[in-house]
Amino acid sequence: MTLDELKAxxxxxxxxxxxxFDPMTQRAYHRLLKDVPAPLLVxxxxxxxxxxxxxxxxxxxxxxxxxxxxxxxxxxxPYDGCVECEGQRGFRTVIAEGGQPVVSPCPCKARHxxxxxxxxxxxPAAVLPNEAGAGDEAVYPTLEQLPERIQARLRAxxxxxxxx
Numbered sequence: 440m441t442l443d444e445l446k447a448x449x450x451x452x453x454x455x456x457x458x459x460f461d462p463m464t465q466r467a468y469h470r471l472l473k474d475v476p477a478p479l480l481v482x483x484x485x486x487x488x489x490x491x492x493x494x495x496x497x498x499x500x501x502x503x504x505x506x507x508x509x510x511x512x513x514x515x516x517p518y519d520g521c522v523e524c525e526g527q528r529g530f531r532t533v534i535a536e537g538g539q540p541v542v543s544p545c546p547c548k549a550r551h552x553x554x555x556x557x558x559x560x561x562x563p564a565a566v567l568p569n570e571a572g573a574g575d576e577a578v579y580p581t582l583e584q585l586p587e588r589i590q591a592r593l594r595a596x597x598x599x600x601x602x603x
Contacts, residue, residue, distance in 0.1 A: 458495035476559030482508035
C-alpha cells in the first residue's frame with residue numbers, strides 16, 4: 440500500500456474522530472501498514488468503525504482489524520475443487536505411461552491460490568491476539584539451546600524433584 444492510499448483511507452477516519460493525523464503520524468502508520476493491501480485496510484477500518492470507537496485506532500489495531508477482515512473474506516471464497524478432483528480435493532488421478540493411475544496436483548488449486556493473491560488474501564496481515572504464530576505449531580528450544588546459566592538452573596530444579 441502506498442502512502443497516498445493510506446492517507447485516502449485514514450484521513451477521513453481521523454477527521455471523523457477529531458484526531459491529529461499529521462504527516463509524521465501518517466508516515467509512522469504507513470511504516471506499519473505498508474504490507475497490508477488497501478482493500479483489506481478499508482474492510483478492516485469499516486469493521487472497526489462499526490464498533491463505535493471514540494479514539495483513532497492505532498496501527499497495530501488496524502492490522503488486527505485487517506486480518507479479521509481477510510479471514511472473513513477467505514471464508515467467503517473457499518476452495519471447492521473442480522470436477523477432476525472432486526474425489527480428493529486438490530489432487531486428480533491421471534494415467535501414467537505404464538497405464539498406472541498416479542495422483543498429481545490439480546491445476547484448479549493453483550488457480551484458486553492465484554485468485555486469492557489477486558484479492559490480496561494470500562498472506563496474513565497480522566497475528567491476532569492469543570494466537571501463537573497465526574496457527575503455526577509452537578516450537579520450544581531444547582535444553583542445549585538455552586543459555587548456560589538457565590541450563591544450570593533447570594538442572595538444579597530438576598535434581599530437587601524426586602519421584603516418591
